[in-house]
Amino acid sequence: VEAIYMFYNVGAKNERDGIYGGSHLVEHILFRSIKGLERSIDEIVEGVGGYFNGFTGFDTTAYVEVLPVDKAELGFMIEANRMVNALFLDNEFNLERSIVLSEFDMNENDEEARMSLIAARKMWDTHPYRHMVIGVRRDLEGVTRDELYRYYRQYYHPSNAVLVAVGGLSEHEVEKLAKSYFGGLNDEGLSGAIEPWDEEGAGVIRMSIKGSTSVPRLLTMFKAPGLSNGQGFRAQLLTDFILIGDRPLAYGLTAAEPISVPRFARLYRLVEEGYATSVSAGHDLTLMNGPYEVVLRGVKDPDKAFNRLIEVMLDKPTDDEVEKARLRMRARLGSSTDSPSKLGQIYGMGSVLANDPEYLIHAVEDAIKLGPGDYVRHVEELIRYAVVVYYG
Known part of the structure; x- marks a missing residue:
């Protein structure tokens, strides 16, 4: 098999007032309609016996496909199109927003998750980790499709990403596929790298x-x-x-x-x-x-x-x-x-x-x-x- 990961240097650390929770919401939407893919990601990957997933953290967002080696090129194709061609259709944006808000409600209704959110907001006053990855309800409810799309376009580009391929492909084959699918992509946007910092604690x-x-x-x-x-x-x-x-x-x-x-x-x-x-x-x-x-x-x-x-x-x-x-x-x-x-x-x-x-x-x-x-x-x-x- 071949595991193809695409890591982006963007997560909760890059969010701001009005878009807290946006990194996670973008991740959800990037499993929806993408120009250049004739079928959905799940149909492409599962159709050849593969597996896929995505993760959003405090600092990174990652996507993975695990595929048979002879079908590994599909992972490169998916990630290249996901990087620049997500459509953010209104109906899909609204659907994924409702799903993420449902996850937020589940956290608030879960005693330990709610305790964790409360503790983080006491631990930090302004640090981006204070809202946890799930974000803030008012921002999840208020962010528009266009605002979130701009956020996506700012951080999803080759120089803010790391491609990792581990498995049966040779280094030469990986380099060839990476150059073929990512070499000509638009590389304008922001870097998600920030200078590490913290707030002084209060005992x-x-x-x-x-x-x-x-x-x-x-x-x-x-x-x-x-x-x-x-x-x-x-x-x-x-x-x-x-x-x-x-x-x-x-x-x-x-x-x-x-x-x-x-x-x-x-x-x-x-x-x-x-x-x-x-x-x-x-x-x-x-x-x-x-x-x-x-x-x-x-x-x-x-x-x-x-x-x-x-x-x-x-x-x-x-x-x-x-x-x-x-x-x-x-x-x-x-x-x-x-x-x-x-x-x-x-x-x-x-x-x-x-x-x-x-x-x-x-x-x-x-x-x-x-x-x-x-x-x-x-x-x-x-x-x-x-x-x-x-x-x-």
């Missing part, structure tokens, strides 16, 4: 939400280093494998999900000690400091649970604990590079966010060399700023 902010729920929850949001902070990102990897037992580097053909903390991981102590009935945690790969969430469910005393969470995080790991984390990192690195779809995602994210396709691979290799002292220093910095939301 620990605590909030409570009243509601009728059978499972009281406590969400704590920290700021995890992004790829622009190489040293911090590597220390965060070690922290993940100690606290939550894992850190997927790529999801291949699926979307990211929070990790349900297993029994062997550090944070499971909170369940064993009766502070919660379950715990999950996770964060997306980001360019800048991004939201890192720990969710405790079945919490009886939120203050005691939060205090114990911080104690558990600060506890210096033993050499044995670090060695086991290293083994899991090596295993995760192996499982993240064992398929074209996962490897393509790793190469694309590294290329867009760090200008190095193997950045994530090298980051794990470097994280494996860190020790207990590196973990403690990182966690001491991590817990300086937090938003704590209790729902119960």
Whole structure:
């Protein structure tokens, strides 16, 4: 097979007032009518036994087709036309807007998703990550077809994109197809690259939400280093494998999900000690400091649970604990590079966010060399700023 990815350097970080959530909405529309394609994308790809998907994040938007090698050219054709020929028909624009608004409503009706949105807007005042990828309702409802089309034309062009092809094609074949389909495309537009920045935090902010729920929850949001902070990102990897037992580097053909903390991981102590009935945690790969969430469910005393969470995080790991984390990192690195779809995602994210396709691979290799002292220093910095939301 061949996995063909097209990554664009555009996401929530590039949005502005009036178009928050626009990157995600554009992604939806780009699976609709596209000039130059005789059939729909799903008919083209599934008609030859392939798979396709799209993802929007804080910093990037990506599209992928996984195809039989002898049909791989179809992926290049699709992405070249998607880049410049999307039609944004009124009826399709309105349909996709309603679908995204339905997703927004689902988030607001989901207790933990709503807690996450509230925490992010407390964590940041003006930073683009504060609205999360889903955006803002008033902007999703108010943005016009022409405004969104202009946004698409600004950021969808060859010099703001990275093409990744992994699988059975040779390097020569990939270069030939890329030149054939993308060499003559209009390359006018904006760069999605921005200078990384953050807002100074305000210590620990605590909030409570009243509601009728059978499972009281406590969400704590920290700021995890992004790829622009190489040293911090590597220390965060070690922290993940100690606290939550894992850190997927790529999801291949699926979307990211929070990790349900297993029994062997550090944070499971909170369940064993009766502070919660379950715990999950996770964060997306980001360019800048991004939201890192720990969710405790079945919490009886939120203050005691939060205090114990911080104690558990600060506890210096033993050499044995670090060695086991290293083994899991090596295993995760192996499982993240064992398929074209996962490897393509790793190469694309590294290329867009760090200008190095193997950045994530090298980051794990470097994280494996860190020790207990590196973990403690990182966690001491991590817990300086937090938003704590209790729902119960």
